[in-house]
Amino acid sequence: MVAGTPTAQSAAVRGRARRQREEELLVWPDLVFIEFIAATLFMLTFTLLSIAVNAPLQDQANPAHTPNPSKAPWYFLNLQELLLHMHPALAGVVVPTVALVALGAIPYYDNDNERQGEWLATPRAWTMVWIGTIVGFVGTLMLVIWDGQKHVVLWAQLTGKDVADWPEKLNWLRNARALQNDIAWPSSWEAVPLGSKILRTDLLGLPAIDLDVNIPAMIVEQMLPTGLMIGLPVLLSAVLWKLGIAKTRRDHMIVQFSGFISVFLTLTILGTFFRGLGMELFWFWEVSPAVS
Amino acid sequence: MATTERPESRSVTDRVYDAVFHSYFWRSIFRSGYPNTPRNQMLAVATNVFLHLHPTRIHRTHVRITHTFCLGGLSFFLFLGLTITGVLLMFYYVPSIDRAYTDMQALETDVRFGMLMRNMHRWMAHGMVLTVLMHMMRVFYTGAYKPPREFNWVVGVVLLVLTLLLSFTGYLLPWDELAFWAITVGTNMVGSAPILGEPNRFVLIGGFDVGPNALIRFYTLHVIGLPLLAAIFMTVHFWRIRRDGGLARPL
Numbered sequence: 001m002v003a004g005t006p007t008a009q010s011a012a013v014r015g016r017a018r019r020q021r022e023e024e025l026l027v028w029p030d031l032v033f034i035e036f037i038a039a040t041l042f043m044l045t046f047t048l049l050s051i052a053v054n055a056p057l058q059d060q061a062n063p064a065h066t067p068n069p070s071k072a073p074w075y076f077l078n079l080q081e082l083l084l085h086m087h088p089a090l091a092g093v094v095v096p097t098v099a100l101v102a103l104g105a106i107p108y109y110d111n112d113n114e115r116q117g118e119w120l121a122t123p124r125a126w127t128m129v130w131i132g133t134i135v136g137f138v139g140t141l142m143l144v145i146w147d148g149q150k151h152v153v154l155w156a157q158l159t160g161k162d163v164a165d166w167p168e169k170l171n172w173l174r175n176a177r178a179l180q181n182d183i184a185w186p187s188s189w190e191a192v193p194l195g196s197k198i199l200r201t202d203l204l205g206l207p208a209i210d211l212d213v214n215i216p217a218m219i220v221e222q223m224l225p226t227g228l229m230i231g232l233p234v235l236l237s238a239v240l241w242k243l244g245i246a247k248t249r250r251d252h253m254i255v256q257f258s259g260f261i262s263v264f265l266t267l268t269i270l271g272t273f274f275r276g277l278g279m280e281l282f283w284f285w286e287v288s289p290a291v292s
Numbered sequence: 293m294a295t296t297e298r299p300e301s302r303s304v305t306d307r308v309y310d311a312v313f314h315s316y317f318w319r320s321i322f323r324s325g326y327p328n329t330p331r332n333q334m335l336a337v338a339t340n341v342f343l344h345l346h347p348t349r350i351h352r353t354h355v356r357i358t359h360t361f362c363l364g365g366l367s368f369f370l371f372l373g374l375t376i377t378g379v380l381l382m383f384y385y386v387p388s389i390d391r392a393y394t395d396m397q398a399l400e401t402d403v404r405f406g407m408l409m410r411n412m413h414r415w416m417a418h419g420m421v422l423t424v425l426m427h428m429m430r431v432f433y434t435g436a437y438k439p440p441r442e443f444n445w446v447v448g449v450v451l452l453v454l455t456l457l458l459s460f461t462g463y464l465l466p467w468d469e470l471a472f473w474a475i476t477v478g479t480n481m482v483g484s485a486p487i488l489g490e491p492n493r494f495v496l497i498g499g500f501d502v503g504p505n506a507l508i509r510f511y512t513l514h515v516i517g518l519p520l521l522a523a524i525f526m527t528v529h530f531w532r533i534r535r536d537g538g539l540a541r542p543l
Contacts (some may be wrong), residue, residue, distance in 0.1 A: 031346060052402075057397070058470060060467065061471060061472030062472075063497075075459065091484075092480075093489065104449040116540045117435065
């Protein structure tokens with residue numbers, strides 16, 4: 001009935017593999033004991049933490065005073081960070097929704113149950129974790145640095161020049177918004193009258209839609225971020241597949257999941273520790289407390 | 293020569309032990325003594341209302357701390373801790389903009405152990421977001437979402453969202469600058485959605501700005517709506533672990 005019960009064993013029984021039953025332990029006491037210890041340790045940790053560190057309570061809320069910067073709770077700072085780089089609808093709603101649906105869909109895509117129930121037991125698993133994590137971290141950091149114009153600062157420091165000396169011809173490379181402002185887009189692109197040209201609702205007897213689309217702005221706020229957020233992960237998987245580094249669905253899934261976690265953490269940490277006054281990028285030791 | 297066995301006189305501790313653990317009252321609560329045989333240990337788990345969530349036996353690899361780091365269980369433990377400290381905080385807190393902030397100050401200064409309860413509630417809430425995220429990573433990297441456990445992973449994603457919403461709704465309640473502006477920033481993100489954004493934001497905060505209506509809505513969601521939903525999804529989550537044959541293990 002239980003592992004370790006001594007019984008007379010024939011030679012045939014001794015030679016066989018251990019049965020599943022014999023690999024099992026009793027929940028009481030083996031598991032219940034561990035749960036008890038874990039709960040006690042956690043209770044103790046949180047009690048000590050709560051004695052040592054007080055929860056913050058600032059001045060009473062005042063809608064007339066906006067602190068600079070105003071930040072969301074830390075677990076939403078990744079989204080607030082995205083908000084700085086793209087259209088708010090994309091950052092605040094579309095990206096989290098798509099991310100959660102994609103997260104939920106993982107088991108329906110990666111449904112081969114080889115080596116389940118063991119830590120990273122498939123071949124190449126650790127390689128995939130490292131590639132995903134490093135690419136996610138470096139890629140996110142480079143994009144944020146570019147959109148924060150910090151590559152200009154870096155260039156100035158390396159060449160010993162001033163930030164204002166950045167060549168005018170390369171102004172469109174300053175950040176994402178510069179793609180809209182410093183490229184000579186045809187002026188007709190900046191107000192494409194969709195409402196009166198294409199979506200002719202007035203022909204159906206409905207009110208005419210007053211919809212002018214600014215294509216350069218749309219490229220910067222929607223197309224470019226969407227393209228990067230879909231394109232870069234796809235590119236990564238495609239390259240790994242072509243090079244023969246990632247072979248199975250599980251491999252691709254580990255790369256993508258590790259990349260996602262890495263991007264998520266990088267954005268959260270940037271938003272929490274490296275964004276100061278006006279949500280500008282600072283070194284974390286230069287970030288001053290919010291002022292109202 | 294045969295000796296007659298005489299009962300030794302029983303020591304005081306034996307008598308006390310008997311009086312407590314073999315008493316009519318004790319036996320009415322715990323029908324049997326400490327389960328010291330495998331059969332009784334399995335019965336203890338199977339017949340106890342708090343323990344019967346467990347199977348009676350478990351594979352030896354699943355007892356290793358490094359297999360799960362107890363993360364799922366600790367998330368549940370934190371949920372229970374948050375419920376207990378939360379109920380205590382509810383005794384002292386009124387969700388109106390006239391009282392919310394002063395209640396918080398009174399809780400910190402006038403209520404015995406009030407500050408401790410508030411601190412524990414706050415740190416456990418942050419802790420729960422962390423343990424839930426790490427639990428998700430553990431399940432992913434051990435491949436524990438593979439068939440037949442696909443749907444339980446989806447339930448887990450719902451629980452992750454509920455955890456974040458629980459934490460987010462609680463964030464407004466102190467009604468200090470930090471709370472007010474964090475929720476303003478957060479709900480503005482909701483409002484930016486195409487077409488349905490503004491109406492959703494209006495429903496969520498009960499107006500165009502974060503104000504008294506937002507406070508009572510967030511409070512109600514925080515103390516009853518979301519915890520109930522979370523409890524339902526947790527029930528399904530735990531039930532399905534058992535139905536799917538316990539923790540995943542190599543085939």
